Structures are given as C-alpha cells and as structure tokens.
Amino acid sequence: MKKKGILAVVSGFSGAGKGTLMKALLQAHPDQYALSISATTRPPRAGEEHGREYFFVTRDEFEGMIQKGALIEYASYVGNYYGTPKDYVSEQMEAGKDVILEIEIQGALKVKERFPDTLLLFVTPPSAAELENRLRGRGTESDEVVRSRLKRAVEEAESMESYDYLLINDELDTCVREMHELIQAQHLRTGVSSEWIEKIKQELRRL
Amino acid sequence: MKKKGILAVVSGFSGAGKGTLMKALLQAHPDQYALSISATTRPPRAGEEHGREYFFVTRDEFEGMIQKGALIEYASYVGNYYGTPKDYVSEQMEAGKDVILEIEIQGALKVKERFPDTLLLFVTPPSAAELENRLRGRGTESDEVVRSRLKRAVEEAESMESYDYLLINDELDTCVREMHELIQAQHLRTGVSSEWIEKIKQELRRL
Numbered sequence: 320m321k322k323k324g325i326l327a328v329v330s331g332f333s334g335a336g337k338g339t340l341m342k343a344l345l346q347a348h349p350d351q352y353a354l355s356i357s358a359t360t361r362p363p364r365a366g367e368e369h370g371r372e373y374f375f376v377t378r379d380e381f382e383g384m385i386q387k388g389a390l391i392e393y394a395s396y397v398g399n400y401y402g403t404p405k406d407y408v409s410e411q412m413e414a415g416k417d418v419i420l421e422i423e424i425q426g427a428l429k430v431k432e433r434f435p436d437t438l439l440l441f442v443t444p445p446s447a448a449e450l451e452n453r454l455r456g457r458g459t460e461s462d463e464v465v466r467s468r469l470k471r472a473v474e475e476a477e478s479m480e481s482y483d484y485l486l487i488n489d490e491l492d493t494c495v496r497e498m499h500e501l502i503q504a505q506h507l508r509t510g511v512s513s514e515w516i517e518k519i520k521q522e523l524r525r526l
Numbered sequence: 527m528k529k530k531g532i533l534a535v536v537s538g539f540s541g542a543g544k545g546t547l548m549k550a551l552l553q554a555h556p557d558q559y560a561l562s563i564s565a566t567t568r569p570p571r572a573g574e575e576h577g578r579e580y581f582f583v584t585r586d587e588f589e590g591m592i593q594k595g596a597l598i599e600y601a602s603y604v605g606n607y608y609g610t611p612k613d614y615v616s617e618q619m620e621a622g623k624d625v626i627l628e629i630e631i632q633g634a635l636k637v638k639e640r641f642p643d644t645l646l647l648f649v650t651p652p653s654a655a656e657l658e659n660r661l662r663g664r665g666t667e668s669d670e671v672v673r674s675r676l677k678r679a680v681e682e683a684e685s686m687e688s689y690d691y692l693l694i695n696d697e698l699d700t701c702v703r704e705m706h707e708l709i710q711a712q713h714l715r716t717g718v719s720s721e722w723i724e725k726i727k728q729e730l731r732r733l
Contacts, residue, residue, distance in 0.1 A: 441716070447729030469733050476727045484714045485723070497714065500707045507691045507704065509648070516692070520683045522654030526676050 324353075324412035325505040326434055328420045328427045329498075331442030332472040334454040336488045337421060340442060343495045344419075352502075353411040355420045358384065361399035374404065391433065392426040403430075417502050424478045431481075438505050440498065441482035445489040447472075531560075531619035532712045533641055535627045535634045536705075538649030539679040541661040543695045544628060547649060550702045551626075559709075560618040562627045565591065568606035581611065598640065599633040610637075624709050631685045638688075645712050647705065648689035652696040654679075 331337050345352050358374040360381050369375050376384070381400045384390050393402030403420055411418045420430065431437045444450045450472060454465045479485065484501055488494045505511060538544050552559050565581040567588050576582050583591070588607045591597050600609030610627055618625045627637065638644045651657045657679060661672045686692065691708055695701045712718060 443726065447726055447733055450730075451733055469730065473727075473730045476723070476730055479723050479727075480716050480720065482716050484711070485716055485719050486714065497711075501711050501714065504691070504704075504708050504711050507693065507708065509687050509689050509692055512692050513687065516683070516686050519650065519654055520680075520686075523657075523676065523680045523683055526654055526658055 322415050322506055323511075324415055325417040325438060325502055325511070326408065326412060326420070326430070326436070327417060327438040327440060327502050327505070328422060328430055329440050329442060330422065330424050330427050330475075330482070331486075331488075332444070332450055332475060333468045334450050334457075334472075335442040335444050336453070336491070336494075337442050339491065340486075340488060340494055340498065341419065341421060343491060344498055347495060348499060351417055351499075353407075353416040353418050355403055355408055355411075355418055357401050357422075358390070358404050359399060359401045361401075391420075392422065392429040394423065394426055419502075424475055424481075428478070428481060436505075436508070436510055438484070438502060439482040440484050440486055440501065441479050442486045442488050442494075443479070445487050529622050529713055530718075531622055532624040532645060532709055532718070533615065533619060533627070533637070533643070534624060534645040534647060534709050534712070535629060535637055536647050536649060537629065537631050537634050537682075537689070538693075538695075539651070539657055539682060540675045541657050541664075541679075542649040542651050543660070543698070543701075544649050546698065547693075547695060547701055547705065548626065548628060550698060551705055554702060555706060558624055558706075560614075560623040560625050562610055562615055562618075562625055564608050564629075565597070565611050566606060566608045568608075598627075599629065599636040601630065601633055626709075631682055631688075635685070635688060643712075643715070643718055645691070645709060646689040647691050647693050647708065648686050649693045649695050649701075650686070652694050 329337060329341065341354060345354060356370065356374060358376050358381060360376060360378050363375050367373065381402065384402065385393060389405055390402040391405050391408060393400055403422065408418050427439055431439055444453060451469060454460060454468055486494055486498055509516065536544060536548065548561060552561060563577065563581060565583050565588060567583060567585050570582050574580065588609065591609065592600060596612055597609040598612050598615060600607055610629065615625050634646055638646055651660060658676060661667060661675055693701055693705055716723065
C-alpha cells in the first residue's frame with residue numbers, strides 16, 4: 320500500500336512532558352516523522368534559529384500568509400501571531416513522512432475540522448498530583464506560575480474528549496511506543512486507504 | 527487506568543486468512559483475548575464440540591434467546607440461525623479481556639450500531655489475485671465454489687469502508703502484530719476513557 324504521511328496533532332497540559340516525548344519519538348524513528356515548524360512574529364530568543372525552533376517573520380509577512388491561505392491554522396497569543404505553514408506539512412506528507420504538529424487545543428480543533436483524517440492526541444500525566452509535582456519539580460517556576468498553569472489545565476481538561484486518543488505519560492519509553500503505534504495504526508484506517516480500497520474493488524470485479 | 531475489555535469485530539473475505547490470524551493472535555496473547563462463541567441451530571459436524579466451535583441449540587432455544595434480548599446480533603443463513611450470546615461477551619469484557627467476534631458484515635454493522643465503541647476490522651489479502659491464489663491453493667474447492675466466493679468478495683468489498691481499519695494479511699506475523707496493536711490502542715481512545723477523564727478533571731479542580 321502506498322504510504323502517504325499521516326497528520327498528527329499533539330496537545331496536552333503544560334508539564335505533561337510533550338517536549339521530551341516528541342524528542343524521544345523523533346530520535347527513535349528519524350526517517351518516519353517530521354515535526355512541523357511554526358511561523359511566528361515574536362522575536363527570536365537567545366539560541367533560537369530561524370527554521371529550527373520557528374520561522375521568524377514580520378507582522379506583514381505573517382498577514383500575507385494568512386491572506387494567501389498559506390497557514391493550516393494560526394492564533395494570536397500575547398500580541399504575537401503563531402501559525403502552521405501549509406507547504407512544509409504537505410511536502411513532508413507527500414514524501415511519506417508522518418507530520419506532527421505540537422499546538423494548542425483551539426488550533427488542534429481547527430486542523431481537525433479542515434482535515435478530518437488528522438489524528439488528535441492528548442498527552443497527560445497519570446494524575447493531577449503528578450502534574451503538580453512535575454511543574455514544581457522543575458524548580459524554575461514561581462508558585463504563581465505553577466498555580467496559573469494548573470488553572471489553565473482545568474480549562475484544557477474540558478476539551479480532552481474532543482481528542483481521538485489519550486496518551487498517559489507515566490513511563491517515557493512506554494508512552495513513546497504507544498504514540499508510535501497509534502500514529503502508525505492510522506495508516507490502516509479505511510478512510511485513509513480509500514485509494515487502495517478502490518483498487519482492490521476494481522481488481523475483484525475483473526477476476 | 528482501569529482496563530475494561532474492548533469489543534472487536536473481525537470480518538473479511540473468505541480466503542483472507544482470518545482463521546489462522548485469530549489462532550495466532552490468541553496463541554500469542556492467551557490472557558488478553560477471548561474469542562466469542564456463536565450460538566447456532568445447525569447440527570454439530572464431526573469433531574465439533576458444544577461450547578468450543580459453537581453453542582449448539584434448538585430452534586426453540588434460539589428463538590427464546592432472541593425474545594429475551596440475549597443476543598448481540600443474529601442472522602439466518604441457509605435455514606439456520608447464527609448469533610452472538612450477550613452474556614459471555616459482557617462477562618469477558620468486565621473481566622478485562624478484549625473480546626473478538628468473527629462475524630459477517632451485516633452482523634458487524636449491527637454490533638457497531640448498538641455499541642459504537644466497537645472496533646471493526648476488515649481482513650483482506652494484499653491483492654485480488656492473491657485472494658484467488660489462496661482460494662485455489664487450498665485445493666479442496668471446486669472451480670464453481672471458488673467463483674462463488676470471489677463473486678461474494680466483490681459484494682463484501684462494497685462495505686469495506688464501513689470498517690474502522692483494514693488489516694492487509696500479507697505476512698502473518700506482521701498482521702498479527704498490527705491487529706494486536708490496533709486493539710490495544712482502543713484502550714486509549716478518549717471515548718473509552720471517559721471515567722478516567724472525569725476523574726482527572728475532578729482532581730485538577732481540587733488542587
């Protein structure tokens with residue numbers, strides 16, 4: 320079966336371990352996955368590189384992309400635009416790579432609306448107590464920041480059921496394996512395989 | 527996360543290798559899966575045992591089961607009833623086993639209607655030519671029987687898209703692994719995990 324890439328969106332609570340998870344997944348299967356790179360109007364921070372962390376663009380450039388329909392989804396956050404450029408995603412998928420977008424819930428639901436075959440994954444720690452532990456354990460966040468992240472988690476939890484699958488990030492290796500299996504399973508979905516189904520139907524009729 | 531069993535329905539063309547596949551899956555994971563046993567009014571053949579191949583019942587008994595709502599689905603085929611007893615399936619699922627029903631397309635769609643979380647898997651050989659090879663390769667079937675099976679496959683192919691996933695049975699071990707992964711992935715579906723989601727929502731609110 321010809322394998323076109325799958326589009327998978329990963330969201331989850333701040334502190335759920337999405338970053339570590341994605342890094343481990345891409346390291347384990349470097350030829351299988353491509354991580355989508357967002358465009359943003361926010362200025363680069365020290366150590367960030369254009370085309371690696373983000374595509375850094377001007378406000379005019381970003382609004383040009385919106386008008387040309389060059390973004391799969393975009394949002395404005397604390398006065399800056401963030402969005403997913405369509406071309407990179409399409410190119411990678413055509414080349415057979417499974418593309419992962421790590422974006423917020425609102426963006427995730429927009430992508431699913433536009434591309435119904437998108438796989439929506441929600442990453443969560445095994446319990447709320449563990450989420451708090453991880454946020455505090457970083458040791459870099461003030462109590463105020465931890466409280467605001469937990470408050471945000473309460474809001475985000477309301478949308479968990481809009482996702483296709485939950486990924487409970489308890490043990491990293493298990494979670495990476497489950498994520499890989501879930502994405503690979505999408506290649507077998509009948510909706511994704513309609514060309515293949517059409518082909519075998521025609522072959523059967525010709526026998 | 528508490529694991530209640532998943533209900534999976536396996537259908538597919540005659541000659542796709544469903545029987546071999548199920549046997550290999552159950553051998554590889556004897557504690558994980560339970561194969562549902564159908565009730566039928568057809569008489570046992572030599573070597574068949576009550577409660578192993580089928581539950582052999584009388585017409586009166588079968589109609590009693592229909593009236594009591596004791597069957598998940600049933601159908602009549604060449605003058606005999608075939609059906610899936612509900613109790614066995616529920617008991618196994620409550621005990622955490624993933625239950626597999628190997629049934630025809632009509633029954634599969636009825637089960638899905640009644641239990642929307644059911645996973646529908648369609649097993650197919652990699653091509654129509656390979657299906658014909660396998661049917662002829664058995665050497666036990668007359669040309670007429672092979673033709674009628676292929677004709678039936680053309681009809682069955684029309685319903686492939688109603689299934690959730692295609693399983694292309696090319697190499698047995700790969701197909702068994704894919705089947706296992708697909709069924710296990712269902713435990714992570716948000717629809718199946720609604721109790722768990724409710725729990726973490728409450729925990730988050732209490733932090």
